[in-house]
Amino acid sequence: MNFVLILASGVATGTVLLYATVGEIFSERSGILNLGVEGMMLIGAMSAYKTAAATGNAWLGLLVAMLAAGLISQIHAFITITLQADQVISGLALNFLATGISLVLGEGLTSLRDVVPQLPKFSIPGLAQIPWLGGIFFHNHSIMVYIGYLFIPLAWYFINRTRPGMHLRAVGEYPAAADTLGIRVYFQRYLYVFVGGLLAGLGGATISLSISPGWFGGLTTAGQGWIAIGLVIFAQWNPVRAAFGGFTFGALRRLVLDLQGPATILGLSNPFYFNVNYGFFLKMLPYIFTVLFLVIGSREANRKRIGSPAALGLPYIRGQRGL
Amino acid sequence: MADFSSKSTSGWKFPFRIKIENRVDNPPRWLSPVLSLAAVVVALLIGALVIWLGGGKPWAAYTHIAKYSLGSVGVLSDTMVKAIPLMLVGLACSIAFRMKLWNIGAEGQFYLGAFGASLVVLLPILPMEAPKWQFILVTALFGMILGAAWGFIPGFLKARYNVNEIISTLMMNYIAIEWNNYFIYGVWSESGFQMSRMFQRNAWLPRLSDLAKRWPFFGGLTTHFGLVLAIVAAIILWLVLSKSKWGYEIRLIGDNPRAAEYAGISIKKNIVLVMMVSGALAGLAGMSEIMGVVHRFQGAISPGYGYTGIIIAWLAKLNPLAVILASILFGALILAGREVQPAGIPTLIQGVIMVALIASDFFYRNRVSITRQVED
Numbered sequence: 001m002n003f004v005l006i007l008a009s010g011v012a013t014g015t016v017l018l019y020a021t022v023g024e025i026f027s028e029r030s031g032i033l034n035l036g037v038e039g040m041m042l043i044g045a046m047s048a049y050k051t052a053a054a055t056g057n058a059w060l061g062l063l064v065a066m067l068a069a070g071l072i073s074q075i076h077a078f079i080t081i082t083l084q085a086d087q088v089i090s091g092l093a094l095n096f097l098a099t100g101i102s103l104v105l106g107e108g109l110t111s112l113r114d115v116v117p118q119l120p121k122f123s124i125p126g127l128a129q130i131p132w133l134g135g136i137f138f139h140n141h142s143i144m145v146y147i148g149y150l151f152i153p154l155a156w157y158f159i160n161r162t163r164p165g166m167h168l169r170a171v172g173e174y175p176a177a178a179d180t181l182g183i184r185v186y187f188q189r190y191l192y193v194f195v196g197g198l199l200a201g202l203g204g205a206t207i208s209l210s211i212s213p214g215w216f217g218g219l220t221t222a223g224q225g226w227i228a229i230g231l232v233i234f235a236q237w238n239p240v241r242a243a244f245g246g247f248t249f250g251a252l253r254r255l256v257l258d259l260q261g262p263a264t265i266l267g268l269s270n271p272f273y274f275n276v277n278y279g280f281f282l283k284m285l286p287y288i289f290t291v292l293f294l295v296i297g298s299r300e301a302n303r304k305r306i307g308s309p310a311a312l313g314l315p316y317i318r319g320q321r322g323l
Numbered sequence: 324m325a326d327f328s329s330k331s332t333s334g335w336k337f338p339f340r341i342k343i344e345n346r347v348d349n350p351p352r353w354l355s356p357v358l359s360l361a362a363v364v365v366a367l368l369i370g371a372l373v374i375w376l377g378g379g380k381p382w383a384a385y386t387h388i389a390k391y392s393l394g395s396v397g398v399l400s401d402t403m404v405k406a407i408p409l410m411l412v413g414l415a416c417s418i419a420f421r422m423k424l425w426n427i428g429a430e431g432q433f434y435l436g437a438f439g440a441s442l443v444v445l446l447p448i449l450p451m452e453a454p455k456w457q458f459i460l461v462t463a464l465f466g467m468i469l470g471a472a473w474g475f476i477p478g479f480l481k482a483r484y485n486v487n488e489i490i491s492t493l494m495m496n497y498i499a500i501e502w503n504n505y506f507i508y509g510v511w512s513e514s515g516f517q518m519s520r521m522f523q524r525n526a527w528l529p530r531l532s533d534l535a536k537r538w539p540f541f542g543g544l545t546t547h548f549g550l551v552l553a554i555v556a557a558i559i560l561w562l563v564l565s566k567s568k569w570g571y572e573i574r575l576i577g578d579n580p581r582a583a584e585y586a587g588i589s590i591k592k593n594i595v596l597v598m599m600v601s602g603a604l605a606g607l608a609g610m611s612e613i614m615g616v617v618h619r620f621q622g623a624i625s626p627g628y629g630y631t632g633i634i635i636a637w638l639a640k641l642n643p644l645a646v647i648l649a650s651i652l653f654g655a656l657i658l659a660g661r662e663v664q665p666a667g668i669p670t671l672i673q674g675v676i677m678v679a680l681i682a683s684d685f686f687y688r689n690r691v692s693i694t695r696q697v698e699d
Binding site: 035075079083084085086088089090092093094095098101102103104105108109130223226227229230246260268275276277278279280283285287288290291294295298299302312322 | 373374377379386416425427480484485486487489492493494495497498501503504505506508510511568634641665666668669670671672673674675677678680681682684685688
């Protein structure tokens with residue numbers, strides 16, 4: 001087992017989670033819980049692949065994926081912001097709808113492997129030569145990974161240090177106060193649900209055009225959208241922690257695949273090599289770890305008294321008492 | 324609340340005034356079912372549009388679904404077979420949702436219920452030639468215990484560590500599938516195939532076709548004893564939720580947790596308890612599917628029953644008796660939708676129905692009146 005390779009592919013798979021998680025952070029920071037991430041990622045993965053197959057241009061696929069997922073997120077925005085329906089159930093509905101649409105429109109795409117263009121992969125000259133770290137972070141990665149590196153600090157800076165970011169937080173913490181200051185609460189929420197959609201679409205497109213190219217129906221995302229929602233809680237609504245969680249999870253998913261390969265690990269005989277069926281327990285690990293991450297995140301949040309955005313999950317009705 | 328009236332600059336005025344205000348009084352009793360029905364109709368129309376945009380033939384798809392789900396006694400019986408697990412998972416979701424406890428894990432609890440029932444036959448817990456009634460009793464018991472155990476884990480984590488149950492129940496679904504796979508591919512695999520041996524006939528749930536000797540009319544009908552289990556469960560759950568003190572506690576926690584806490588109701592205890600009951604119902608669905616339909620332990624036993632249960636619970640407005648009707652509708656969709664191309668159409672229609680349902684709630688909570696604009 002080559003640990004540099006495992007960690008490197010962890011970074012690659014983690015990038016997908018990173019985009020989806022930060023997208024959900026934007027949405028939740030504005031007060032809207034969107035459980036439709038998995039469905040939006042599928043929409044992104046499908047439309048990216050379909051567009052790239054039809055036009056031969058992967059970048060166009062990426063663009064269409066973001067717009068398509070952003071567009072479908074607005075259904076959730078309309079139902080929860082304007083119609084003031086329950087956010088949990090609306091998010092689940094969006095998930096069904098988006099999954100259904102992507103399965104219908106993705107019909108026949110599976111057979112197109114090897115003819116669809118992918119996003120470019122390259123090494124960063126200089127940085128890639130750093131021992132260990134270079135191999136993990138800068139060697140032969142998809143361009144989406146490098147964009148992700150730039151994106152994390154930008155997202156953090158935007159949320160915590162800029163005026164629009166402050167408006168975003170105000171709308172999610174205390175919409176009534178934000179409203180009296182002239183911040184357009186409804187508009188802001190629509191906007192950040194849209195941003196969440198764009199990023200979930202980007203995450204989906206990153207899968208189908210780059211990290212594990214292809215369209216495999218619901219298996220394309222295999223629950224990563226849900227893991228992303230779990231990571232938001234672990235990340236305590238902070239993009240930097242989201243990146244850490246995303247990369248850790250990516251490495252974990254990869255490790256699960258690689259643990260079955262060698263006959264011995266560190267000199268001990270490998271039970272997963274001799275009984276293939278133990279592999280099913282390995283496959284549980286990412287999901288078990290998500291639950292563990294949730295436990296850790298919840299306990300830490302309790303201890304430090306960090307909570308979710310105060311108005312998360314609550315509709316804002318102008319003129320009504322309360323938040 | 325909102326007032327969309329025309330702001331005219333030219334001579335023409337939008338002739339109507341649409342007024343939306345919060346309902347203060349109780350809405351009429353007929354409103355809720357009428358809205359649900361309207362939502363389903365609108366959803367089918369939207370679904371048709373999407374199918375057409377995707378290059379399919381909506382009319383052909385719908386007539387196919389109707390014909391091959393309700394067109395004859397035989398297919399109607401098959402529809403009921405699909406509706407049985409849906410009823411039970413729909414009930415599982417209903418009780419949890421009534422407490423605003425979002426159990427998205429009925430799918431995993433279904434899988435564990437199937438595992439529990441198979442344990443009875445394959446371990447074996449009952450001897451091969453035990454009488455049928457013992458098998459029904461013991462497999463149902465084990466299915467419910469295993470389902471409840473799978474529900475207990477997220478319930479406990481929520482009560483103890485405040486872990487979000489939406490994510491944890493969903494993760495438990497993925498874990499359940501791998502858990503079952505270990506036994507399907509390994510322990511109980513029959514000569515390398517990814518399934519266990521066929522269960523002996525006396526372990527099967529009785530079917531309508533078993534009565535064919537006496538009444539030939541029932542020949543070939545696959546509807547099984549699970550239907551009785553599901554309907555009994557629905558009636559019991561309805562009684563518990565609407566007539567018992569515990570049901571009142573559940574409803575109070577769902578509507579106003581703070582008031583419930585002041586009333587001395589233990590929310591944490593109820594979280595664990597309701598998750599377990601919910602899991603037990605979903606587990607019973609898994610048991611009835613294995614013992615009534617599949618008759619062996621294998622993978623891919625559910626086309627997403629657990630997820631469809633969420634929509635069914637919502638369509639039934641969390642009313643256990645209405646769950647029965649809603650399940651038949653979705654049973655038809657799943658049964659006949661199998662052959663409709665492209666394959667995603669049933670999922671799509673389910674999604675559209677759910678979106679339309681939630682949007683229609685707006686008209687339940689608000690009074691919308693359209694009046695003729697009067698010239699000032």
